[in-house]
């Protein structure tokens with residue numbers, strides 16, 4: 477048997493450290509030997525949770541199945557990892573040091589099979605080095621001091637080549653991106669996050685991850701009959717539910733106002749607002765309020781909801797965040813206010829959708845300038861191409877063609893979660909993100925809007941809103 481024993485002290489509370497380490501998926505963020513990690517069991521992390529890991533070794537790596545054998549919150553975790561060649565028992569203890577630091581003692585006992593003990597002991601020095609490096613990695617991850625996000629040179633190069641940029645929309649873009657990510661150990665327990673469009677696709681996936689990270693969620697959906705099943709499925713996946721679910725048809729400005737009134741009546745400060753609800757409408761239709769529905773749902777609604785909720789986001793200590801979910805489709809369109817509201821005879825769903833998303837991207841930049849002094853950061857993100865019910869129903873042909881390279885909903889939602897959670901994401905404003913990296917907002921110079929057009933966007937939104945309200 478070989479035993480490794482390392483101790484680190486980190487400037488984080490025992491609760492934060494325990495929560496981060498207990499979710500053993502995080503090993504890929506701090507253990508240099510872990511290549512892949514996924515949670516196999518459903519439900520919250522706890523006694524009996526199992527994780528499938530692949531550790532670096534040889535051409536294919538060593539698969540290991542870990543299970544949590546002891547789970548004493550804020551004090552001790554015992555995990556057993558089994559592979560074909562060895563079993564490892566990890567005993568991890570957490571001890572508060574002063575007010576907000578923690579001493580973590582990590583002991584790993586390796587037991588080898590098939591007489592491999594002799595080979596293992598020849599590699600003991602290397603194993604000890606790896607153990608030390610992993611604990612240094614854990615200390616770094618828990619320090620949660622990542623630098624402000626910026627795009628790599630290689631990413632900028634990709635963004636200057638249309639094919640390379642489009643390839644980043646696929647799951648290859650996601651797997652390339654994730655190799656470069658820094659750990660995300662920020663504890664968002666109790667942070668109040670308002671998320672629209674949570675009943676399906678990216679919104680639902682984001683809700684799962686945010687609940688797992690401890691957030692206090694208010695979910696906005698439009699269909700009353702989905703509340704129960706959505707909450708049940710969130711609870712089954714994470715052991716927690718959203719603390720509130722509000723109903724609103726976000727294509728109606730009257731519903732947006734009513735929703736904002738309700739949230740104001742609750743007077744609960746909002747830490748993060750995620751404008752995610754959306755749809756691509758292949759057929760032309762106007763809402764009951766007489767607005768073409770792509771513009772209503774994808775632009776007027778997030779604009780008005782955000783404006784109305786601003787008082788709940790300002791005035792508290794932490795920086796509030798607004799996240800606008802846009803689309804790579806907007807790269808095809810230029811902001812032209814007189815073309816935003818498409819008429820029935822020229823209507824094309826993908827164009828109306830892309831124009832509204834382009835306008836929301838520009839609005840994100842305008843807001844970031846406006847709110848510079850207000851302790852609110854606002855960023856947009858696009859998820860690439862993700863296989864969600866929305867894509868399945870609106871773009872069946874596109875889905876058939878691209879199915880093999882589409883991301884999963886979880887992969888598409890990752891940057892929403894990162895923008896809501898990661899400390900460093902609070903240091904930037906007015907940017908467009910894909911896979912946790914700021915990206916260009918134009919793939920072709922022909923889509924760059926004039927300063928005049930840009931400056932007219934907010935007055936245009938106000939005028940359109942007033943027309944609806946007075947009709």
Ligand SMILES: NC(=O)c1ccc[n+]([C@@H]2O[C@H](COP(=O)([O-])OP(=O)(O)OC[C@H]3O[C@@H](n4cnc5c(N)ncnc54)[C@H](OP(=O)(O)O)[C@@H]3O)[C@@H](O)[C@H]2O)c1
Pocket residue numbers: 672673674675676677678679696697698699724725726727728752753754755756773801802803804805858859860861862863864865866867888
């Ligand atoms: N998936 C992609 O590849 C992709 C790419 C680019 C951008 N996006 C954007 O990502 C966001 C999420 O899309 P998704 O792919 O996850 O689609 P989805 O699976 O259809 O989810 C869309 C969500 O928005 C809700 N929603 C739609 N219309 C609404 C309304 N009038 N009022 C309130 N809620 C409404 C839906 O509610 P119901 O369940 O009741 O329908 C659902 O919860 C959208 O903004 C979309 O434009 C997605």
